[in-house]
Amino acid sequence: MIVIRDMQPADVDEILAIADVQLGENYITVDDLSRCYTLVAEDDKSHKCVGFCLSYVEQDGKAYVRTVAVNPDFSGQGIGTALVSKAVDYLKGLGAKSIFSPLWKHDGIVNSDVIFRRNGFHPTREISDYWYADSIAKGYSCPVCGKGCHCTCVMYEWLKG
Numbered sequence: 694m695i696v697i698r699d700m701q702p703a704d705v706d707e708i709l710a711i712a713d714v715q716l717g718e719n720y721i722t723v724d725d726l727s728r729c730y731t732l733v734a735e736d737d738k739s740h741k742c743v744g745f746c747l748s749y750v751e752q753d754g755k756a757y758v759r760t761v762a763v764n765p766d767f768s769g770q771g772i773g774t775a776l777v778s779k780a781v782d783y784l785k786g787l788g789a790k791s792i793f794s795p796l797w798k799h800d801g802i803v804n805s806d807v808i809f810r811r812n813g814f815h816p817t818r819e820i821s822d823y824w825y826a827d828s829i830a831k832g833y834s835c836p837v838c839g840k841g842c843h844c845t846c847v848m849y850e851w852l853k854g
């Protein structure tokens with residue numbers, strides 16, 4: 694069984710290992726984990742972290758689900774959907790009336806489209822080179838572009854009904 698819970702310090706290495714493979718080397722840092730509200734999916738047999746989701750609220754009150762990733766060995770079991778659902782609950786609990794999520798478009802598709810739509814999000818607009826400046830400043834590698842990410846983001850939004 695998979696349990697969704699808050700991150701604990703012992704999860705950090707496992708989260709970063711999933712992030713490096715699924716999102717690109719050094720895209721997520723220890724600093725990101727401490728600044729965001731971090732949920733993890735734990736496999737209750739092995740007690741290993743098999744997925745995570747980061748969310749946060751900016752000073753101006755804008756709420757974001759920043760990213761979600763699942764160990765490929767555990768894909769297709771509803772873990773990504775459940776992580777986003779808990780993140781939305783958390784942000785709603787803080788009073789969010791809308792939630793944004795910049796999702797990665799690769800080869801013409803947003804592979805996390807389904808899990809966000811299942812949680813009530815819809816695509817609003819595309820932004821090219823969304824991560825470029827950040828990838829240069831922070832020196833992380835995109836799984837597709839390497840250094841200097843030219844990928845497009847599709848901004849998804851959830852609105853309180």
Ligand SMILES: CC(C)(COP(=O)(O)OP(=O)(O)OC[C@H]1O[C@@H](n2cnc3c(N)ncnc32)[C@H](O)[C@@H]1OP(=O)(O)O)[C@@H](O)C(=O)NCCC(=O)NCCS
Nearest residue numbers: 715760761762763768769770771772773774797804805807
């Ligand atoms: C996207 C991701 C989080 C999905 O996690 P998951 O636990 O497998 O998701 P769920 O089991 O809840 O949902 C799976 C659904 O997502 C869709 N999906 C997953 N990977 C997909 C892919 N590569 N291409 C297209 N659709 C995909 C499928 O439609 C699937 O639906 P189904 O099970 O009914 O067939 C995971 O594949 C991942 O970590 N990907 C790399 C990182 C990433 O792209 N993160 C999102 C952007 S920040």
